[in-house]
Amino acid sequence: MHDALPAVDASAIDLSATFLGRELRLPLLISGMTGGHERARGVNQVLASAAERSGVAFGLGSQRAALRDRSLIPTYTIARDSAPTSFIIANVGISQLVPQDGETALSLADVREIIDMVRADALAVHLNYLEESVQPEGQTRAAGAFEALTRICGASPVPVVAKETGAGITREVAQRLRIAGIRAIDVGGLGGTSFAALEARRADMRGDEARTRLGVRFTEWGVPTAVAVAGCVVTGLPVIATGGVRSGLDAAKALALGASIVGVARPLLRAALEGEAAVLAWIDRFALELRTATFLSGQRRARDLHKAERVVTGRTHDWLVQLRY
Numbered sequence: 001m002h003d004a005l006p007a008v009d010a011s012a013i014d015l016s017a018t019f020l021g022r023e024l025r026l027p028l029l030i031s032g033m034t035g036g037h038e039r040a041r042g043v044n045q046v047l048a049s050a051a052e053r054s055g056v057a058f059g060l061g062s063q064r065a066a067l068r069d070r071s072l073i074p075t076y077t078i079a080r081d082s083a084p085t086s087f088i089i090a091n092v093g094i095s096q097l098v099p100q101d102g103e104t105a106l107s108l109a110d111v112r113e114i115i116d117m118v119r120a121d122a123l124a125v126h127l128n129y130l131e132e133s134v135q136p137e138g139q140t141r142a143a144g145a146f147e148a149l150t151r152i153c154g155a156s157p158v159p160v161v162a163k164e165t166g167a168g169i170t171r172e173v174a175q176r177l178r179i180a181g182i183r184a185i186d187v188g189g190l191g192g193t194s195f196a197a198l199e200a201r202r203a204d205m206r207g208d209e210a211r212t213r214l215g216v217r218f219t220e221w222g223v224p225t226a227v228a229v230a231g232c233v234v235t236g237l238p239v240i241a242t243g244g245v246r247s248g249l250d251a252a253k254a255l256a257l258g259a260s261i262v263g264v265a266r267p268l269l270r271a272a273l274e275g276e277a278a279v280l281a282w283i284d285r286f287a288l289e290l291r292t293a294t295f296l297s298g299q300r301r302a303r304d305l306h307k308a309e310r311v312v313t314g315r316t317h318d319w320l321v322q323l324r325y
């Protein structure tokens with residue numbers, strides 16, 4: 001809600017955040033996207049270097065490729081080289097932790113290697129069964145996933161984050177994840193990049209009509225980001241709001257719903273393809289918008305936005321009422 005009489009100067013607003021025990025200058029994570037091919041090396045270098053300069057966290061894309069082909073390791077390690085002091089999140093898929101047809105599950109030693117490869121501060125396990133369901137070669141064996149996750153959480157030297165990639169996490173799933181030992185939730189909700197739509201496009205290019213239709217049919221499947229945030233914060237775990245966050249104002253809304261930080265993927269990939277200056281300009285805009293929203297909400301610190309009065313309207317309100325969040 002708007003505060004017509006703020007008590008502090010806009011320039012004195014504190015935008016910092018604490019995430020898993022570490023201070024960030026802004027409540028922002030450059031969400032995991034890439035690694036595993038030559039072009040990805042440049043993108044990871046630009047994004048990680050911008051993360052280091054601006055004091056935000058940085059996530060890598062799935063590191064499975066580096067375990068299969070060791071010549072690809074530098075496309076990931078470039079991130080740590082470019083961001084020696086940043087909070088870096090390693091990345092592996094839940095499907096790799098469960099035996100699939102014709103593929104064994106990664107061992108605890110493999111997972112450890114993924115973490116050590118980039119001296120990661122946390123490990124994200126991405127939950128992407130929607131994408132896997134639409135891919136023809138998709139890995140949809142999920143029985144035993146909870147147990148595998150529990151084992152990883154018990155053995156990991158760094159905190160493990162559960163991360164959806166566009167279909168969202170409900171309160172009920174977040175509670176199960178907490179029991180498994182997960183230390184933070186990246187809600188990866190509906191409303192941003194759609195892997196169902198992306199896989200439908202790829203299927204169409206291959207001339208695979210059945211998978212094209214399946215992807216299109218499930219483009220709107222999932223829990224919207226705002227709803228997922230409201231549900232997951234109930235667990236008491238730190239929550240990353242990802243999925244369609246496009247501005248500092250979106251971030252302010254997510255923080256008002258209780259998120260600790262926000263994750264942004266696609267807009268920062270676009271900027272990274274232009275170069276580091278474009279990424280830093282995007283982050284500057286984000287910071288100014290978040291500062292403005294915090295100031296106009298009458299708060300001194302962005303991390304206090306959850307204390308601000310708020311109104312939830314429209315479809316989001318319908319979801320929250322029906323789910324009793």
Ligand SMILES: Cc1cc2nc3c(=O)[nH]c(=O)nc-3n(C[C@H](O)[C@H](O)[C@H](O)COP(=O)(O)O)c2cc1C
Pocket residue numbers: 031032033034060061062091124126163164165166188191192193242243244245263264265266267269
């Ligand atoms: C090109 C691209 C590649 C991605 N690769 C991964 C990945 O390897 N692992 C992962 O956990 N998430 C991956 N994601 C998902 C993002 O981390 C994020 O959850 C999702 O894109 C939603 O954020 P957005 O709406 O800001 O793009 C990828 C996203 C994009 C756009």
